[in-house]
Amino acid sequence: MHPPEHKSETNGLPIRQFPFAPVIIMPMVQHLGAPSQIIVREGQEVVRGQLLAKAGGYVSVPQHAPVSGTVRKIANVPTISGKMVQGIYIETFPFSGQEVMEGKPIDHETATREEILQGIQDAGIVGLGGAAFPTHVKLKIPEGKHCDTLIINGIECEPYLTTDHRVMLEQADDIFTGIRYLLKATGAKRVIIGIEANKQDAADYLSARIPKDEPVTVQVVPVKYPQGAEKMLVTALLGREVPSGGLPIEVNAVVVNVATTAEIGRLLPHGRGIQERVITITGPGVKKKGNYLIPIGTPLRYVLEQVGADENVSEVYMGGPMMGVAVSNLDISITKGTSGIVVFTENAITRPEKVYPCIKCGACVDACPISLNPSKLGILAKFEAYDEMAANYNLMDCFECGSCSYVCPSHIPLVQYFRLSKSIIKKRNAAKPAA
């Protein structure tokens, strides 16, 4: 499957620093796991890089001030899911130089594996590809398992997005520094940077800059959605299949996003926390398309005002158009997991409203990267046969790439059915007393 890329509009534009918004809104849930715990109080002045909240547990990360300013309010703030969560409003100092506070550096040569993992958590690092799963948890090799290959994911198979592409072209040094930390943290013997064939320039650029002492190879894989999904990438690069329900470590691999790697390489030597990230802002409804380095917590409304949005804006997605989430409220803010903002105007939306019955054409079966039968699953979902979907049709293996919905000529919202079915099954299982 290969949706139109639309990457050429922004992949040649260098990363530019975004202005600081007058008010920054930091939700305490920007990652998967427990919310961060606020340690500042209203009225307190904070310096850019200062700790605002500590991790709320092991599967959680701390948060740092993206700007120097005053904590105006601690209150519930809106998020993209529609849920209100606790958050911090910071009023930016208008004339501050926005210098970043230094922390305790971690040296990849002297630090232990545990110290590096702790450092990654302390830096508030999560998967920047979009899932926002705390990276230190992912890097922790479970007892009895070992990691032989570290995979750096530079696939970026989502249409429109060029974040990782630009990071690879502009932050090579950070990436290779990050790899040193990751090698130590995982104990891997070799590193493969996986890049899709449509970013040959990035592959060439990185290949030419591999440090002599690092066991790194760059591997170019065919352009194919969803090549960037962990399981797909492991299979494409190593020929190993991640078992159903398992993680890549089951086949001795760990996959880390390339922008996350660069972030580790940039932050850990200074002991800093994340304050900003690279975001592609594009789509038919954007006037100044580009790749911007935007402070975390910048309100979406401010972002769109700065880049100039079309009058007929109709839909805004955070993430790419295949797996990203539609925004209902412009008062939400940029979070650590925001890899792109795609703005569509009314007439750019070609998605038909009319849903035809399933004609069993089999397009979804051909498109499914893990050989599920979405047509059958869709019919079962309509009959609410959730248990059968999970027991006999491997529903829980679905990672919601959306390929089935994308190809369906009858425009049946298949992946949406599966998301709902999966969450219903998870709820039911959670309600069951542990047997």
Add this chain to the structure above:
Amino acid sequence: MLHKTLNISTSPHIVKGLGTNDIMRNVVWALVPVAIYAVYSFGLSALLILVTSTAACVLTEHFLARYSKKESTISDWSAVITGLLLGLTLPPNFPLWMAFLGGIISIALGKFVFGGLGYNVFNPALVGRAFLQAAFPVAITTWFPVYAPERFSTVSAATFTLPFLEPATDGFTGATPLSAFKFDHVTTSTSDLALGLITGSTGETCAVLIMLGGVYLVARNMMNWRIPVSILATVYALSGLLYMVNSQTYPSPDFMLFSGGLMLGAVFMATDMVGSPITPLGVWIYGAVIGLLVVVIRIWGGLPEGVMYAILLGNALSPHIDNLVRPRVYGTTKTLDIRLMNKEQPVNTTTEANSRKMLITMVGIGAICALLIVLSFQGTLPRIEKLKAEALEKAIFKVIPGMVTKKTYQLEGSSLKEVTGKVKDAQLVYAGYDKDGKLVGVAVEASGMGFADVLRVLYGYDPNKQAVVGFYVLESKETPGLGDKIEKDPAFLSNFKALDAALSDDKNTLKNKVVTVKHGTKKNAWEVDGITGATISSRAIGNIMGTSTNQMVPLLYKNKDFFEEKSHQ
């Protein structure tokens, strides 16, 4: 803009853009060349058939949607496909009212009762055709000559038959390449078949155009190429195997591939997405099953053509095939998920267990039936032949009054040769002599299409009287109580005691062709008085007799002296 209400959609927010209606519309485009050629080769009648069946389907779709208070679904183009396909499978001179009825049945019974597009089990066009085959067996096997010179100016007399009246018979019967092979062992050249220089159903004749349409759809990714490939490959391989075993009895694989409705069925009907499997391996199995059934029905079944039933059976099996042959899911261990005998598989749901039972039962019954058919056909063949020969022997004595001895001759061109014993695939005539060795008549076999199936008759011709002197029905499956009067009705049989078959002055044709007339209107000695209540059957007899005598009597008369001489040898 920032105060505008944003639209919310669920991901993916973009779609490929190819819609179900686009697919359906393109199938119609792919059928257009086939339809144009059909009109070109069969003329106005074919055009009317296609228009009628399509109109019937679209109107039925529209009114049923309206009746069930749903949005009309004709814009999805699927009814147009059904109508076109139905029309293309009917004979070009099919009565229009029957075609219209077929269209209604296709949509109403083939699709709507199941819940509309996507829910039907069978190909709707084939459901309609199966209905028509059952309801109007004669009309659906009455063919029309290809490239008739007056095809663009006149329509077939049968076309405008009023509802529930019997169609005028100006077509000719039982002479498509397939039935010619099945009943008379005559093969047609492959190039004629491929290019459509033959007769047959409206849109089945030109294999090349059908394949072209298929290639277009495959190129646009709107058809699963594996289905036609697997059907055609199975048919070719199986019939090739049989042909290698015995090239006398079995047709050549090329002939099998290009004759009848196989190409249209394999390319446009078996590939109907709704009725075909969805799994990659299931598609191959489905095609192979259809191919196998086509060969079995064509060669060992009672019908000359089996594509329709083969596809309908394949349709019925496809959900079960999908259930049982699943592709291996990423990250699971089984190499291929075949769930037929695997007891360890947790079968905690009913569909799968049902499918398994269903498939085992159906395959079992199917295999047993196929075996029984083949066995009884092969096992009884010698005895049937023997009985047939005995019956023929008796019949010969019946149709030639006063004969005592018999001599058999084989017709070669216009001359005769005496033969003894069994001769295969040759036109034989039997001369009867009285006790003084004087020729009293010649018995000739003739056959043709009746109401239900092929009729085989034997009649005696006396060259001295220049008349048909006896008649006997050798084989008939006409309706008991009605059509079978042609065998028993004394009044009808008395027609043939002295049926005039006088030759014209040049001795090359009959002065008056034998013809059946309406009951009670017989005026001349060459007319056959029809039977009320068995009109079609008695008319069929008239046709058979007319055709046969017209051809045979001049020949026999020429050889009158030859017969006389032979008696003294």
